[in-house]
Amino acid sequence: MSVPTVFFSGGAGFIASHTIPILLERGYRVRIFDSMLRGDRDRVDEFCATGQVDLVEGDVRYGGAVQHAMRGCTHAIHFATVSINKSIADPYESVDINVIGNHNVFAAAADHGVKRLVFASSASVYGDPQKLPMHEDDVLQPLTPYCISKRMGEDLLGFYQRTKGLSWMALRFFNVYGPGQKTEAYYTSVINTFLRRIRSGEPPVIDGRGDQSMDFVHVTDIARAVVAALESERDNLPVNVGTGVDTSIAQLAKILIAAVGASMEPQFNPRDVLVSRRAADITRAREVLGWEPTVPVEKGMADLVRASA
Numbered sequence: 001m002s003v004p005t006v007f008f009s010g011g012a013g014f015i016a017s018h019t020i021p022i023l024l025e026r027g028y029r030v031r032i033f034d035s036m037l038r039g040d041r042d043r044v045d046e047f048c049a050t051g052q053v054d055l056v057e058g059d060v061r062y063g064g065a066v067q068h069a070m071r072g073c074t075h076a077i078h079f080a081t082v083s084i085n086k087s088i089a090d091p092y093e094s095v096d097i098n099v100i101g102n103h104n105v106f107a108a109a110a111d112h113g114v115k116r117l118v119f120a121s122s123a124s125v126y127g128d129p130q131k132l133p134m135h136e137d138d139v140l141q142p143l144t145p146y147c148i149s150k151r152m153g154e155d156l157l158g159f160y161q162r163t164k165g166l167s168w169m170a171l172r173f174f175n176v177y178g179p180g181q182k183t184e185a186y187y188t189s190v191i192n193t194f195l196r197r198i199r200s201g202e203p204p205v206i207d208g209r210g211d212q213s214m215d216f217v218h219v220t221d222i223a224r225a226v227v228a229a230l231e232s233e234r235d236n237l238p239v240n241v242g243t244g245v246d247t248s249i250a251q252l253a254k255i256l257i258a259a260v261g262a263s264m265e266p267q268f269n270p271r272d273v274l275v276s277r278r279a280a281d282i283t284r285a286r287e288v289l290g291w292e293p294t295v296p297v298e299k300g301m302a303d304l305v306r307a308s309a
């Protein structure tokens with residue numbers, strides 16, 4: 001019997017670098033398909049040295065290259081993307097990579113009859129949530145080309161399920177953080193901004209009252225959810241992957257001050273800010289993936305601070 005092999009677009013990126021070790025542990029081979037626009041080449045070299053991983057340097061915008069790399073793969077994970085900020089700055093590039101690219105990967109996976117495709121969707125498909133916690137059946141109001149492409153990706157998966165029997169899962173990741181993350185990540189860049197100030201002896205500055213919140217989910221928990229989705233008995237669903245806990249910016253500042261061991265209070269910059277809040281309803285992830293978040297935000301942030309000291 002042939003070894004199960006995962007086509008992994010965006011496999012040189014942040015979340016992939018935590019997912020690939022679990023795949024290897026579970027006996028998969030991995031074919032990373034990545035343009036190396038942002039990927040971590042040293043980490044990829046380490047994976048390739050195991051003999052179980054190969055890198056195809058390619059761009060998801062080119063359907064022929066994707067089709068070729070999908071040959072012999074039994075599973076697929078699709079992560080390749082350009083970020084929210086870039087999608088606002090350059091919607092043309094974003095639509096090319098995130099819409100055409102999604103379609104190329106889904107079509108190739110369907111043509112090659114993979115057993116399961118896992119798509120990295122995003123909590124940003126909900127737009128500004130009307131209520132917390134956010135449930136998969138809530139209204140979707142994606143606001144940027146990136147978020148729109150995630151929603152469209154989920155709809156396209158439905159098309160290939162109906163026409164070609166593709167089996168898929170779309171994971172709506174909340175605010176992912178952890179070791180290896182790029183410092184300019186759209187939502188979680190606040191962690192680095194605060195940390196830089198605390199370490200230089202200055203209090204973090206919070207606009208308004210710091211009521212805005214995020215659902216911070218540790219990258220190792222995300223990686224476990226991805227593998228669970230690749231293997232779950234249930235399929236063809238969007239699934240929230242968060243912790244269910246909304247951490248306000250004011251709380252985050254205090255958590256980071258404690259993690260550094262500094263003694264200071266955050267500084268508040270009084271002004272009107274649009275307060276957005278986020279927390280995932282994770283009932284479906286528990287039921288469908290048998291998944292549970294394991295890293296509380298205080299511990300995850302403390303580990304991050306230690307690792308980056």
Ligand SMILES: NC(=O)c1ccc[n+]([C@@H]2O[C@H](COP(=O)([O-])OP(=O)(O)OC[C@H]3O[C@@H](n4cnc5c(N)ncnc54)[C@H](O)[C@@H]3O)[C@@H](O)[C@H]2O)c1
Nearest residue numbers: 010012013014015035037038039059060079080120173176
């Ligand atoms: N990190 C988060 O907080 C978060 C939250 C929600 C959803 N997501 C989604 O999870 C997935 C992985 O995120 P990440 O944080 O690991 O991102 P990342 O930027 O670290 O990795 C993305 C990878 O895609 C590659 N790539 C970019 N354009 C490409 C192209 N045209 N062809 C082939 N490869 C290309 C990059 O080189 C990079 O290695 C993405 O789809 C992202 O939208 C992430």
